[in-house]
Amino acid sequence: MALKIVFMGTPAFSVPTLSAVVAAGHQVVCVYTQPPRAAGRRGLTLTPSPVQAEAERLGLEIRSPLSLRDPAAIDALRALDADVAVVVAYGLLLPQAALDTPRHFCLNGHASLLPRWRGAAPIQRAIEAGDATTGMMVMRMEAGLDTGPVAITREVAIGASETAGELQDRLSQISASAMVEALAQLEAGKLAFEDQADLATRTGRTPIYAKKIDKAxxxxxxxxxxxxxxxxxxxxxxxxxxxxxxxxxxxxxxxxxxxxxxxxxxxxxxxxxxxxxxxxxxxxxxxxxxxxxxxxxxxxxxxxxxxxxxxxxxxxxxxxxx
Structure with missing residues (x-):
């Protein structure tokens, strides 16, 4: 049977995953995304996020709360009675109360080879550091920043002159297929997770924080x-x-x-x-x-x-x- 899913995402990077989850036959009961932002030369035009635009095209319910720490927002999320939440670059921190609302858990699509590059800019920092490879991971979310156990890993090589924009486009497509695979395994009762401490021991990858890029x-x-x-x-x-x-x-x-x-x-x-x-x-x-x-x-x-x-x-x- 199809899963009842709450999808949470905001930028263009998240759109292929939303589209793929819907195409796989799952019931997306609601899409959470950041509110429209001011755009244009004078900042007078409110522009919806790429995820909102895709959700509107698909005819899905959309919510854009400023925070998920309000008890009323948690009650509204819980009332959706979702089996799982799929989170890809949402842009809001999910408190424990939000993480506990789905019947199963919240799955996050993260663009690095965890535990390396936890944080805000994993794609950029991997290129800057000279990493030969990076990848997409589907992990179970915890209250800690990108600390949850990992279910799916897709590793890719980084090109010698590949830009963050190009790598991001590639990873967004990989994110979509990896998440659909994870949901299929969940439906079949076969989705298994590996703790990041064990993952670090097995791969030799150590945690590094991918700090937000400063324009300076x-x-x-x-x-x-x-x-x-x-x-x-x-x-x-x-x-x-x-x-x-x-x-x-x-x-x-x-x-x-x-x-x-x-x-x-x-x-x-x-x-x-x-x-x-x-x-x-x-x-x-x-x-x-x-x-x-x-x-x-x-x-x-x-x-x-x-x-x-x-x-x-x-x-x-x-x-x-x-």
């Missing part, structure tokens, strides 16, 4: 290791977007760097110095090649296209302009 981290000064800088650029693409200052002959301007890859350095070059006319930049150690960029007010483009209209010669220095 996105300023690139090229003083560090070239490979590490390239990873940071890719991790912060498309949001918040790594940036540096470049002078194309009309004065310094802020330029977003959307993709980069490690490259060979050259002795004697100062950090930020262009080593060729194709945007290979010297770092404090080694170098990196900038592949995709975006000038202020412009569209994303390859370095080749950008330099065709605004050439820079080897020896020019970005972010420290001389």
């Amino acid at each position: 981290e996105a300023h690139i000064d090229f003083g560090g290791d070239g490979a590490a800088i390239a990873r940071r650029i890719n991790a912060f693409s498309p949001f918040p977007g790594a940036w540096t200052m470049v002078d194309f002959g009309t004065g310094p301007e802020r330029v977003k760097i959307l993709r980069a890859v490690a490259a060979e350095g050259r002795g004697g070059a100062v950090p930020g110095e262009l080593l060729d006319d194709a945007f290979t930049v010297a770092a404090g150690t080694g170098a990196l090649k900038l592949l995709d960029l975006q000038r202020a007010g412009g569209k994303p483009m390859t370095a080749e296209t950008l330099l065709r209209g605004a050439p820079l010669a080897a020896g020019a220095v970005v972010n420290g302009l001389r």
Whole structure:
């Protein structure tokens, strides 16, 4: 028999899972999502979340409480009489009272290989750290942050110049299939969990907190290791977007760097110095090649296209302009 499910999610990342759960024949009795947010240049337009838009398309009931700590909100959630809650990037902490409302439990789709990268930005931090792989996990939620036991693991390789946006898109599809598998196992009475302490012992993965990205981290000064800088650029693409200052002959301007890859350095070059006319930049150690960029007010483009209209010669220095 189909499960009665409460779905909780907000961004585009969550949408494939909601769609897949419905397509698998389960009864989604209600969708919880963050309230519409101000958008537009002047912030005058309220825009529903991607999950709300999908729920409306599917004709599902939608709720957007500001908190789940209010006893009335818990009573309303409990009254749905759900078998299980499916939570994917909801954006609100679930207190124990909320976790206890489904007949079985709350299942969370988490984008890392737990116990590594618990927290707010697991996809970005995995790329930034140079992890060779990451993945999606379906876990049983506890009151602690991403500490619950794990049922399903799907591991994937991280590409050498893959951005967080690209990896997020891949993982969102994997999240959908993994959650549908977990629900099928639950229906069959075969869903089993492994404690994260045992998982850490078996895999050698230790807990690391994936802290929320501070926009100040996105300023690139090229003083560090070239490979590490390239990873940071890719991790912060498309949001918040790594940036540096470049002078194309009309004065310094802020330029977003959307993709980069490690490259060979050259002795004697100062950090930020262009080593060729194709945007290979010297770092404090080694170098990196900038592949995709975006000038202020412009569209994303390859370095080749950008330099065709605004050439820079080897020896020019970005972010420290001389």
